Every structure is written in C-alpha cells, then in structure tokens.
Amino acid sequence: MKVLLQDVRYSLRQLVKSPGFSITAILSLACGIAATSAVFSVIWAVLMNPYPYANADRMVHINLRGARPGGEQGFGTTASQWQQFRKNPAIEDAIITDDWSLTVTGQDIPEDVSGCFMSSNGFDFFGVAPALGRNFEPSDAIDGQEPSPVVVLSYKFWQRHYNSDPSIIGKTIEMVRKPYTVIGVAAPRFTWNDSDVYVPLKITQETAHAYDLEARLKPGVSHAIAEQQLQGMVTQFAKDSPTHYPLKPGPVLVQGLNDMFLEQIGGTLAMLFGAVLLLLAIGCGNVSILLLARGTAREHEFALRAAIGASRWRIMRQLLTESLILSLTGAALGVLLAIKLLAVIVALLPDGAFPHEAVIAINLPVLVFSVVVAIATGIVFGMMPALRLSRPDVREAMQAGSRKVAGSVSGKATSNALIGAQIALTLLMMAVAGDAVQGFMKLLQRPLGYNPHNVMSVGIPVHENTHKTIAERTAFFEALLEKTEQTPGVQMATISTNATPPSNGSKLEFEIMGQPSAAGQPIWVNWVGEGYFPVLQIALSQGRFWTRTETHNAAKVAVINRTMADKYFPHGDALGHFIRVSAQKAEPPFFLTADGADSWLQIVGVMADKLNNGLRKPVTSEIFIPYTLAEPMHTQILVRAAGSPLPMIHSIGQQVQTVDADQQISGRIFDLDHWIQREPEYAQGQLVSWLFGAFAALALLLAAVGLYSVVSYTVAQRTNEFGIRMALGALHADVLGLVFRSMTVSVGGGVAVGVLLALSLHKLLAHLSSDTEQGYLALLLAIVVLTTVALVASGIPARRAVKIEPMEALRYE
Known part of the structure; x- marks a missing residue:
C-alpha cells in the first residue's frame, strides 16, 4: 500500500x-x-429496467398480426370474454381497463382529468405497492354491481393538484359532479396509460362496450405457446362480437410490454x-x-x-x-x-x-x-x-x-497507427452524421399538402351518458363550433372528428358502385365539417367541397383525395360516382350514425393529396365525409388564428363552458406544427441527426487534438534535425514537406479505411434506423472537412518549426 x-x-x-x-x-x-x-x-x-411491475417479463399485450411488420391490429374484449381469458391454460391472470376523460371542477373552467377504469384485480396484477393508502380490493368492484366510489390518484396528479399533501387519504374529490373517496396514491413509477386517476371498473355482461386487455403468462409459457393456446378462443370471440375486431382479423400476436418500444427505438x-x-x-x-x-x-x-x-x-x-x-x-x-x-x-x-x-x-x-x-x-x-x-x-x-520520433521506429509506427485509427473512426462518424442530417432534411422538405401553421386541434371529450342521440350530439357539436368561432382571434374553425394530419383517418373497407374489384379494399375514412378544407388550406383538384347546409343535413356526399381518384378513376371521371363505406353502423352511445349513413355516397369533389400516413410513407387513398353522418363521443375542433393559436386555449375553454358547464377541453393541446414534431419519424430523425452531428463534431475535434499532439511532439523531437537541414541550406518549404509527409500515410490510410467502413456499414445502419440515408455527397464533404482539419492541425506546429533559427535549433536539448 x-x-x-x-x-x-x-x-x-x-x-x-x-x-x-x-x-x-x-x-x-x-x-x-x-x-x-x-x-x-x-x-x-x-x-x-423499464417497468416497476412484478413479473413484468411475463406481462403481454395480446394483438392480431397485420399484413406487414409493425402493422399489428388491436381488438376489444367484453367482460365475459375477459373472464374466459383468465381461465386459459396459458394465462396466469388478466385485467381489463377503459380510458375516459373526467373533470374536476372548482376553477373557472373544468380541469381535464385522464381516468383509467380498471378491474378490481388491476393493482394486484401489477404488484406495485402504493405510495400512500391502499390499492383496490375485490370488494371495490363486484361483478354486476355499481363499484365503490373510490379513487387512487397518480403520483404526478397528487403532486400537481394537491401539492403532495399526505393527508389526502380519506378526503373526497368530485369528478363529473360525482364524489369519490381518495383511498391511495400510486407509486411514482406507476404510470399505466399515463392516467391521472384510477377508478374501479363496473363489470357487466353487456356486449356493446369493449375493453383493453392485459395479461400475464404462466411461468415457462413462451409467446409462441401462448399464441397457439389463445388462437381458437380469439377466433371464436371475433365471430361472437365482430364489431370489436378488424374486418379481417389476423392471427394472434403475443407481445411483451417492451416489444413495441424495442421495434420503434431499439435500432436508434x-x-x-x-x-x-x-x-x-x-x-x-x-x-x-x-x-x-x-x-x-x-x-x-x-x-x-x-x-x-x-x-x-x-x-x-x-x-x-x-x-x-x-x-x-x-x-x-x-x-x-x-x-x-x-x-x-x-x-x-x-x-x-x-x-x-x-x-x-x-x-x-x-x-x-x-x-x-x-x-x-x-x-x-x-x-x-x-x-x-x-x-x-x-x-x-x-x-x-x-532525439527520436516517439522514441523508436516502433513507437512512430504505433503513433501513426493510432492516428490512422482515429481518422478512420472520425470519418465514419462524420459520414453517418451526414447521412442522418441529409435524411432528416429530406423529411423536412417533403410537401405536406396542407398548411399547419397557426392551426391547433382542440379535443372535446364528450361525457358518458350525455348527448345520446345523433340529433342531440349534432346540435351539441354545432353549438361548440359556433362558440369557438366567436372567440376573439379565431379566424376559422371546423369539426375534425378524426382527421388531424399527418396521420389521420380510420381504416375501413369500401366499395364503388359499378366496380366490384374495389370491394373490400381498405381506405382511410375521415368525418369532418365543410370548413376542414379551407382551415387547412387544402387545394381542390376537381369538383367542389360540400357546404355548411349539407353538413347540417347530413348530406350523403364525399370528397376523395387525388391518390384515390387516380387509382380507381384513372380516366378522371370520379365526380358523380357513388361510394359506400362499410362498418359505418351505430354502436350507441359510443358511436352514433344518421339514417342511411351506410348507404351510397356521391363523390362531389377531388382534393389535392396531403400527408395522411405519416411523414415518410406514401399518401394512401382517403375519403372525407360530413361528420354529421357518424359521430363518436370524442371530437376535435380545428382552429386557425392569425398568429399562434395556443394563447386562445383558455378563452375557447370558457366558450365551451357556456354550452355545457361540465364540458372540458382536452388537457394536452398542441398546434399542428407540434403534431408533426410528435410524429415518430420526425422525433427520431431529429434525435439521430442532432446527436450524431454533435458526436461527429466532437470526434473531429478530438482527432484534430490527437494529430496536433503527435505533430507537435514530432517537431520537438526533430528540432536538431531541422536546424541542421536549414543550416545546410534547406528551405522552409522543405522542412514543411518533411513534417507533412510524416503524417501523410496515417491520415491517408485513415481516410481510406474510413471510406470503406462508411460504405460497408451503410446497409447495417439503414437496417437499424430508417432515419439515415446514404449520400455520397455527405461522404465527400466529410472527407474534405476531415482532410482540411488534419492539414490545419499539422500545419500549426509545422509552421512553428520553420520559424526556429538554425543556430537555436542546433543548441536545442
């Protein structure tokens, strides 16, 4: 020691x-x-270490396989089907949940609260002890009975709404005019569904409503075995309740909690x-x-x-x-x-x-x-x-x-090899960063087909057991729209039930009158108001958009996009044809339809294409229908303003309250520019390009420092030699040439190896992330920048060498 x-x-x-x-x-x-x-x-x-849940490695989502990887399909489960899931030999336990927006009153406008209604075994399923109080017990939600009016607060909601008051247990919170007793505060990492509150779910045998299912496999049961044992059950459920399943259900797919995230960001x-x-x-x-x-x-x-x-x-x-x-x-x-x-x-x-x-x-x-x-x-x-x-x-x-360069020939070779390796790795980093930036810039330059600036989407979550008929709901939506239009600063507003780009619409099947081959093909269906097109400044290609009167009367008209028109009407004769959308059938109170909503709709216009399937994927066929033909419980109002619309959120909330004192607006509202930035392609592209760019710049700096250090020590070691050469008549250019030639092999070799690495690894990088795009211009630019920096890093100490007086150099020790 x-x-x-x-x-x-x-x-x-x-x-x-x-x-x-x-x-x-x-x-x-x-x-x-x-x-x-x-x-x-x-x-x-x-x-x-993503989850705090007990046995999280055995917790799974049960979905259906799509036609392509990453295109998984979900389905809904009734309460009785949930009980059958729990008895399956592969399943140790399962829960059902339902998300719903609630409100807390007491301020000038109702506060939006994200609620998760959970079967009473929910917290036992997750196995996470509360931070305060207790979790649900079986007695809190007995099948067929009204559940106890109790609530578990999320940790963040407890901090935000109650300022982390530990005496909250036993007190009452009123949500949608109904009192609930606070029995617990969830653990800080318990954020299932990002909900604010957790409420016991009422378990009934009605089949109109479907719930989300989460399951935990028995020990030793693999995903493949679970899929085999669940397939027959799920197939039967799809026959029993087809409205809760896709039109063409795929095979059962069992996925771990983290599988989706691994697919999205694992490569990045x-x-x-x-x-x-x-x-x-x-x-x-x-x-x-x-x-x-x-x-x-x-x-x-x-x-x-x-x-x-x-x-x-x-x-x-x-x-x-x-x-x-x-x-x-x-x-x-x-x-x-x-x-x-x-x-x-x-x-x-x-x-x-x-x-x-x-x-x-x-x-x-x-x-x-x-x-x-x-x-x-x-x-x-x-x-x-x-x-x-x-x-x-x-x-x-x-x-x-x-005096020796790095002490010996082997020392010099070692230094040169290290410099060459640095140069190669730096060039690789710069090339990948260039590809990432080029891919992200290409994404930013893709035409949107609409104008998102100064537009925001205001969510309106309709409360359960309100506006139960199509006439009542239409009148409610029209009143909300009228009040929103009266808000100071609002230029235009419209109803957009499910059509907020760049990813929008509900995927349904359709048929075209007189074209049997089109039957059963998928299409994105959007229910909107007549103002949707001018609010987003979408160009009209043919025909016309429908009018506000036609919206009010639930006219059986439709507008399709250019992609659909070119695909199904290649002769340009789309106007006047009739189209029918399947699955436009009422499921009250969650989805209401007007009379004849599932009948033929006349195509009155063709709009120019806009992005509807993300920022990278090609535009797909889509159809727009008056929202008064089909209305879910949740809608959105698109608002265009002269400047940023976000400062108007509170004013719009006040206007909404004049229509219904209990009606809130969504808690998280973004303008459409942020809708674009929240797209996975945009966010991942930004992440990769920014970080790779920063890391590449740092690598370039480190490589320059390393090269500068080697050349500086080389010059110091060869000072005597340079003095003798200059005393014998060598020119400054000759000495500079000696210094630069000593680095030529290492820098040139590093550049060559770096180019080979960049070219050979591109396919692997493209497989890991779609945010990179090979560009030889980026590689060439990286070579030029790196070579220039290498010359500067070598030139500074070399220039210092030629300024030494010969006699001083000869005396240097």
Missing part, C-alpha cells in the same frame, strides 16, 4: 507539471465517457451506443497518443531509473498509475457532463417511443458502468505506452542530445 501511495503521489506531481497534457487527456476521456454514460442511461432505463439506441463507443475509442486513442509522445520526452528518466535497478514491472506500474488517475478523473468529469447531456437526449427522445414508467437518470448502475469503463480504458489504453516505454535502451537514451 505504501508503494502504491508513493506511485500515486509521484504520478500526481508529474501530471501537475504538465498541465497542458493533463487537461487535454482528461477532457478527451471526459467527452467520451460523458456521451457513453448518457446513452447507457437511456439504454438501461428503456431496455433493461443501438446506433447511438455504437457512436458513443466510437467517440470513447477516439478519446482513448488521444490519451494513448499523448502518453506515447510524453513518454518520449521522459525516456532519459526511465533509462536512469532502469540503470539504478528499477524493474520493468515497476516502470509499467508507474505509467499505469498515471493512466488510471487520468481515466478516473476523466470519468468523474464525464459523469458531471453526462447529467447535462442526458437532459438534452431525453428532450429529443420521441414521446411515445419509450415507456413512461422508465426513469432515465444517472443512477447507481450507470455510475458503476462509468467507473468500469474508466478503469478498463485506463488499463487497456495505458498498457500500450507502458509496455513500450518500460524497456528503455539505457545506453542510447542516456546519451545527451539523442
């Missing part, structure tokens, strides 16, 4: 004597460890983790280069220590101690930087691409990871210079005036 402390003290003195070297090495490691720790924090939270996180590992390797390469170069200046010291009896292991231990001190210091600084970087990454993560139960933070596993990385880098990248410098040539090193 005494010897170790002696090594540490000596190492600290040596590092303090060389502040430029120490600071550069520490910052190089800190940048790599900060990026690696931040991305590992996301991976740990999202992929390794893999790319980012690979990028930060490259960045860490570049930073560690810098440290090795600096240690090798610095070791050259200390060869006389090592030779002297060897001459008086120091063993090779003793010298290696001293060098490794210095390396470990650098790496641990870099790790400590890196963790502090990682906290700041992590906040940036979390802000850029797509909102729906990771479970909200996940806690993304610098925690104990991340700290352990950072320390292990620091120790590993200190040993691995400190070992190389330690091995070479621990065997000094005593006779030669003791000779005064002996």
Whole structure:
C-alpha cells in the first residue's frame, strides 16, 4: 500500500507539471465517457429496467398480426370474454381497463382529468405497492354491481393538484359532479396509460362496450405457446362480437410490454451506443497518443531509473498509475457532463417511443458502468505506452542530445497507427452524421399538402351518458363550433372528428358502385365539417367541397383525395360516382350514425393529396365525409388564428363552458406544427441527426487534438534535425514537406479505411434506423472537412518549426 501511495503521489506531481497534457487527456476521456454514460442511461432505463411491475417479463399485450411488420391490429374484449381469458391454460391472470376523460371542477373552467377504469384485480396484477393508502380490493368492484366510489390518484396528479399533501387519504374529490373517496396514491413509477386517476371498473355482461386487455403468462409459457393456446378462443370471440375486431382479423400476436418500444427505438439506441463507443475509442486513442509522445520526452528518466535497478514491472506500474488517475478523473468529469447531456437526449427522445414508467437518470448502475469503463480504458489504453516505454535502451537514451520520433521506429509506427485509427473512426462518424442530417432534411422538405401553421386541434371529450342521440350530439357539436368561432382571434374553425394530419383517418373497407374489384379494399375514412378544407388550406383538384347546409343535413356526399381518384378513376371521371363505406353502423352511445349513413355516397369533389400516413410513407387513398353522418363521443375542433393559436386555449375553454358547464377541453393541446414534431419519424430523425452531428463534431475535434499532439511532439523531437537541414541550406518549404509527409500515410490510410467502413456499414445502419440515408455527397464533404482539419492541425506546429533559427535549433536539448 505504501508503494502504491508513493506511485500515486509521484504520478500526481508529474501530471501537475504538465498541465497542458493533463487537461487535454482528461477532457478527451471526459467527452467520451460523458456521451457513453448518457446513452447507457437511456439504454438501461428503456431496455433493461423499464417497468416497476412484478413479473413484468411475463406481462403481454395480446394483438392480431397485420399484413406487414409493425402493422399489428388491436381488438376489444367484453367482460365475459375477459373472464374466459383468465381461465386459459396459458394465462396466469388478466385485467381489463377503459380510458375516459373526467373533470374536476372548482376553477373557472373544468380541469381535464385522464381516468383509467380498471378491474378490481388491476393493482394486484401489477404488484406495485402504493405510495400512500391502499390499492383496490375485490370488494371495490363486484361483478354486476355499481363499484365503490373510490379513487387512487397518480403520483404526478397528487403532486400537481394537491401539492403532495399526505393527508389526502380519506378526503373526497368530485369528478363529473360525482364524489369519490381518495383511498391511495400510486407509486411514482406507476404510470399505466399515463392516467391521472384510477377508478374501479363496473363489470357487466353487456356486449356493446369493449375493453383493453392485459395479461400475464404462466411461468415457462413462451409467446409462441401462448399464441397457439389463445388462437381458437380469439377466433371464436371475433365471430361472437365482430364489431370489436378488424374486418379481417389476423392471427394472434403475443407481445411483451417492451416489444413495441424495442421495434420503434431499439435500432436508434443501438446506433447511438455504437457512436458513443466510437467517440470513447477516439478519446482513448488521444490519451494513448499523448502518453506515447510524453513518454518520449521522459525516456532519459526511465533509462536512469532502469540503470539504478528499477524493474520493468515497476516502470509499467508507474505509467499505469498515471493512466488510471487520468481515466478516473476523466470519468468523474464525464459523469458531471453526462447529467447535462442526458437532459438534452431525453428532450429529443420521441414521446411515445419509450415507456413512461422508465426513469432515465444517472443512477447507481450507470455510475458503476462509468467507473468500469474508466478503469478498463485506463488499463487497456495505458498498457500500450507502458509496455513500450518500460524497456528503455539505457545506453542510447542516456546519451545527451539523442532525439527520436516517439522514441523508436516502433513507437512512430504505433503513433501513426493510432492516428490512422482515429481518422478512420472520425470519418465514419462524420459520414453517418451526414447521412442522418441529409435524411432528416429530406423529411423536412417533403410537401405536406396542407398548411399547419397557426392551426391547433382542440379535443372535446364528450361525457358518458350525455348527448345520446345523433340529433342531440349534432346540435351539441354545432353549438361548440359556433362558440369557438366567436372567440376573439379565431379566424376559422371546423369539426375534425378524426382527421388531424399527418396521420389521420380510420381504416375501413369500401366499395364503388359499378366496380366490384374495389370491394373490400381498405381506405382511410375521415368525418369532418365543410370548413376542414379551407382551415387547412387544402387545394381542390376537381369538383367542389360540400357546404355548411349539407353538413347540417347530413348530406350523403364525399370528397376523395387525388391518390384515390387516380387509382380507381384513372380516366378522371370520379365526380358523380357513388361510394359506400362499410362498418359505418351505430354502436350507441359510443358511436352514433344518421339514417342511411351506410348507404351510397356521391363523390362531389377531388382534393389535392396531403400527408395522411405519416411523414415518410406514401399518401394512401382517403375519403372525407360530413361528420354529421357518424359521430363518436370524442371530437376535435380545428382552429386557425392569425398568429399562434395556443394563447386562445383558455378563452375557447370558457366558450365551451357556456354550452355545457361540465364540458372540458382536452388537457394536452398542441398546434399542428407540434403534431408533426410528435410524429415518430420526425422525433427520431431529429434525435439521430442532432446527436450524431454533435458526436461527429466532437470526434473531429478530438482527432484534430490527437494529430496536433503527435505533430507537435514530432517537431520537438526533430528540432536538431531541422536546424541542421536549414543550416545546410534547406528551405522552409522543405522542412514543411518533411513534417507533412510524416503524417501523410496515417491520415491517408485513415481516410481510406474510413471510406470503406462508411460504405460497408451503410446497409447495417439503414437496417437499424430508417432515419439515415446514404449520400455520397455527405461522404465527400466529410472527407474534405476531415482532410482540411488534419492539414490545419499539422500545419500549426509545422509552421512553428520553420520559424526556429538554425543556430537555436542546433543548441536545442
């Protein structure tokens, strides 16, 4: 221990004597460890420890396979079917839930509250103890009876609405004019469905309403076995209640809780983790280069220590101690930087691409990871210079005036190899960053087909057991629209039940009169008001849009988009044809239809295409129908203003309240620009391009520092040589050429290897993430930028070399 402390003290003195070297090495490691720790924090939270639930690895979603990967189909489950699910041999337990918007009154306008109605076994199913009070008990919701008026608050709602008051248990909260007794506050990480409150679900045998089902498999039951054992049951349920299933149900698909998130963001996180590992390797390469170069200046010291009896292991231990001190210091600084970087990454993560139960933070596993990385880098990248410098040539090193590039030919080769590797990895990072930025820019430049600026979508969640007839609901929606239009600052407004782009519509089947081949084909169906098209400034291609009178009268008219017109009416004769949408049938009170809603609709107009299937996918066929033909319980009002419409939210809420004192507007309202930014393609593209761009810039800086360090030490070692050459008549250009030629092989070789890596890995990167797009221009630009930076990094110390006077250089020791 005494010897170790002696090594540490000596190492600290040596590092303090060389502040430029120490600071550069520490910052190089800190940048790599900060990026690696931040991305590992996301991976740990999202992929390794996403849920607080007991046996979360056996909890599954039960869906139906779609026609393509990622196109899974959901279905609804009745209460009686839920009980049969619980008896299936593959299932250990299952719950049903239903989401509904509730309100809390007491302010000038009702506050929107997201409610999750859960079967009484819900909290037992999740196995998470409450933060305060208790969870549901079986007696809180007995089948066939009204459930007890009790509620469990979410942790965030408790903090926001009650200021974390611990005495809330036993008090009453009134929601939609009904009192509920608060029996508990959920644990901080219990955020199922992102609900504000959890209420017992009323279990009845009625079949009109369907619920969401979650299940937990028995131990040892794989997803494949569960699919086999559930298939027959689900097939029968689809026959018994076809309205709760897709028109063409696919086979059963059992998915883990995290499978969807893995599919959405797993490839992106893999790319980012690979990028930060490259960045860490570049930073560690810098440290090795600096240690090798610095070791050259200390060869006389090592030779002297060897001459008086120091063993090779003793010298290696001293060098490794210095390396470990650098790496641990870099790790400590890196963790502090990682906290700041992590906040940036979390802000850029797509909102729906990771479970909200996940806690993304610098925690104990991340700290352990950072320390292990620091120790590993200190040993691995400190070992190389330690091995070479621990065997000094005593006779030669003791000779005064002996100067060698990195100490020997092998030392020079090692430095050049490290520089070449840095250049190759940096070029790879820059090329990938260029591809990511190019792909994101292409996404931003794609024509939308509509104008989202200064438009917002205001959700109107209709309360249960209100406006039960189509006439009442139509009158209610029309009154809401009229009041919204009267709000100061509103230029135009319209009803948009389900048609907020760039992803909109309900996928249903349709048929065209006189075209049997079109029957059964899928189409996106949108129920909107006549003002939808002018509010979004969508161009008319043929015919006309319907009028407000036709909307009020539930006229049987339709407008289709250009894609559909070209596909099914290639001769341009779409106007006047008739189309019928299947499944436009009433399911009161959740979905009401006017008389004849499922009859033939006349096509009166063709609109220009707008995005309707995301930001990357091609536009699909879609049809627009007056919303008065079919009205669900939840609708949206699109509002266009002269400027930003968001400041009008409160005023619109007040206007809505004049129609119905209990009617709230949705709690989370965004303008349509933010609807675009919340799309997974946009959010992931922004994440990849921003982070890869930042990491590539940092890698370029580190590579430049490494190259500068090598050239600087090379110039210092060859000062005598340069003095002799200039004394013998060598020109400045000759000396510059010597310096640049010493770096040509390493830089040129690194560029060549980097190009090969970028070209060969593109397919893998494209498989991991659709946000990158290979562009040879980006690769060429990366080569030019990297070569320019390499020339500048080499040129600064080279220029310093030629300014030395020959006589001064000859006397230099």
